[in-house]
Amino acid sequence: MDLAAPFAGLITTVTLVATVFYMNGYFNQKKFADLNNNTDANEGLDPNGPDVQFILHKRNSSPFNLRLHDQNKFDKSKFNITAPTKIIIHGFMSSIKQEVFTLNKDAFLKTGDYNVIGMDWSALCEFEYLSAMRGAQIASQYLVEMVEWLVMQGVSLKDMHLVGHSLGAHVAGMAGSKLRSGKVSRITGLDPALPGYNERGPHVKLDPSDAELVEVIHTYMKILGYARPLGHIDFYANGGRYQPGCPDIYDIWKIGESLHCNHARSYQYFAESVVNPKAFKCTRCVSVEEALGENCFEETDIYLGQPSTYRSGLYFFRTRKTQPYAPPP
Ligand SMILES: *[C@@H]1O[C@H](CO)[C@@H](O)[C@H](O)[C@H]1NC(C)=O
Numbered sequence: 152m153d154l155a156a157p158f159a160g161l162i163t164t165v166t167l168v169a170t171v172f173y174m175n176g177y178f179n180q181k182k183f184a185d186l187n188n189n190t191d192a193n194e195g196l197d198p199n200g201p202d203v204q205f206i207l208h209k210r211n212s213s214p215f216n217l218r219l220h221d222q223n224k225f226d227k228s229k230f231n232i233t234a235p236t237k238i239i240i241h242g243f244m245s246s247i248k249q250e251v252f253t254l255n256k257d258a259f260l261k262t263g264d265y266n267v268i269g270m271d272w273s274a275l276c277e278f279e280y281l282s283a284m285r286g287a288q289i290a291s292q293y294l295v296e297m298v299e300w301l302v303m304q305g306v307s308l309k310d311m312h313l314v315g316h317s318l319g320a321h322v323a324g325m326a327g328s329k330l331r332s333g334k335v336s337r338i339t340g341l342d343p344a345l346p347g348y349n350e351r352g353p354h355v356k357l358d359p360s361d362a363e364l365v366e367v368i369h370t371y372m373k374i375l376g377y378a379r380p381l382g383h384i385d386f387y388a389n390g391g392r393y394q395p396g397c398p399d400i401y402d403i404w405k406i407g408e409s410l411h412c413n414h415a416r417s418y419q420y421f422a423e424s425v426v427n428p429k430a431f432k433c434t435r436c437v438s439v440e441e442a443l444g445e446n447c448f449e450e451t452d453i454y455l456g457q458p459s460t461y462r463s464g465l466y467f468f469r470t471r472k473t474q475p476y477a478p479p480p
């Protein structure tokens with residue numbers, strides 16, 4: 152979610168707070184058994200319906216709606232099948248008009264001639280959280296079909312990178328596990344959603360088997376974000392629990408701002424790591440508790456967002472309170 156102004160988000164805040172307390176405390180697997188069912192159900196997908204849109208963004212050209220299975224449109228698009236493809240997936244109550252998309256799209260296009268696709272599934276996640284969780288499963292089916300269709304056009308899975316925030320991280324994970332033609336090369340999970348997902352099996356949430364490389368940034372764990380590792384490599388920004396410069400969660404007047412700020416930092420740090428590859432140098436952690444306590448001292452040459460430097464495990468990095476978030480060298 153992206154709350155533009157503190158008061159614009161009042162209803163969102165109430166919904167979220169209720170969701171957090173309800174879902175984190177009382178989520179019951181039996182009651183929501185259907186949410187554990189991730190079998191293929193493609194019959195209902197309407198490629199031209201409003202449910203999910205895939206909007207292609209390229210350097211020097213205007214946004215283009217890639218319609219699933221529309222060969223004519225695809226041929227007219229500026230999609231470059233030999234360039235890497237980034238698919239960005241927003242979270243609950245968000246859309247590709249929000250910062251989660253614009254910030255990362257701009258970061259990618261500044262650094263490479265990528266095909267950047269904004270996956271807009273806002274129609275499936277705009278009301279309450281439980282239906283958004285069901286929406287996430289439907290959205291993941293659309294994503295599977297889009298990726299498979301791009302593969303048919305000649306795009307290599309090696310060039311495919313899915314970036315998902317919050318619920319969008321699970322959309323990416325569920326899609327990754329259902330692809331028929333193989334695994335995408337990389338999934339980036341940005342503070343993957345916790346509410347409702349803690350008790351669920353790996354086939355309905357992000358897990359390391361969903362892509363060749365699954366990397367995760369934790370910024371607001373135990374509240375909106377998932378705490379336990381979900382990837383090959385998991386980054387706990389400033390410990391993963393609270394982010395410096397964000398309002399305190401216990402300040403009742405700033406609760407909405409606090410929720411948004413801490414959760415949003417995951418994509419803000421990631422976008423910064425795209426344009427500044429040496430922004431966030433990491434130390435290695437033995438456990439989540441060690442990260443939380445900021446007790447990770449083992450030096451590494453691992454930088455957030457730079458897979459060529461990665462070794463699997465848990466990592467810690469520090470940020471500044473304001474943009475640019477990279478600490479001084
Ligand atoms: C899972 O979904 C499929 C397809 O929608 C359905 O046929 C099946 O009965 C479901 N299974 C459970 C356990 O709900």
Ligand SMILES: *[C@@H]1O[C@H](CO)[C@@H](O)[C@H](O)[C@H]1NC(C)=O
Binds near residue numbers: 233235
């Ligand atoms: C397509 O992408 C490749 C690899 O990035 C690049 O070499 C080529 O120039 C691009 N083609 C066009 C038409 O932009």
